[in-house]
Amino acid sequence: MNGYERRTKQKKEKIHRAVLELLQLYSPEKISIQDIAKKAGVAPASIYNYFGSKEGLMKEVIAALLEENWRKRKTLWEADRPFPELLKQTLLMKDNFINHINLEALKTLMEADPDIRKMVDAYENEKYPQIVRRFVEKGRRTRYLRTGLSTESIIIYLKMYQFILRQPDMLHNKNKRLLNDLCELMLYGLIDRPAPEEAK
Secondary structure (H helix, E strand, O other): OOHHHHHHHHHHHHHHHHHHHHHOOOOHHHOOHHHHHHHHOOOHHHHHHHHOOHHHHHHHHHHHHHHHHHHHHHHHHOOOOOHHHHHHHHHHOOOHHHHHOOHHHHHHHHHHOHHHHHHHHHHHHHHHHHHHHHHHHHHHHOOOEOOOOOHHHHHHHHHHHHHHHOOHHHHOOOOHHHHHHHHHHHHHOOEOOOOHHHHO
């Protein structure tokens, strides 16, 4: 990468960060190219040159965020490490997608741009379930997760917790103990223990 390419990459990263910071505070329609340029410390012309339009920029930011989230989880869940350690790391791992964009802003973007909706739907319904399935199957192979449950039922169980944790009132809940407890239940409630009838 030469000096020009490196500077371009750095500028794009600054613009991406500026968009994400603004989306935490304002709805997409209230954010202008000028707002983004000012926040990023670049000229508005740079944004048009790199992304074509505000819509193009928003689309690229969402795509990059989804890809980063996917890559981090895939790398962790496919790591050759003891399953209990992977569970602990999963619990500690921040959800960059949720932490960097509020759900109302995402909903607005998805309603305004079918391409963004397709990207998010593909992540939620295809890419993410694929690695969750492999992770669950790894836990079952090592007999750390309950072997009497089907992979499908465990994935549905995880989705229920995911749905709860992504509700706006939960995302903004200041009771960290409650959130930690829910994460503990989601992960460690799956640990293999004899069912009552098995223990007899």
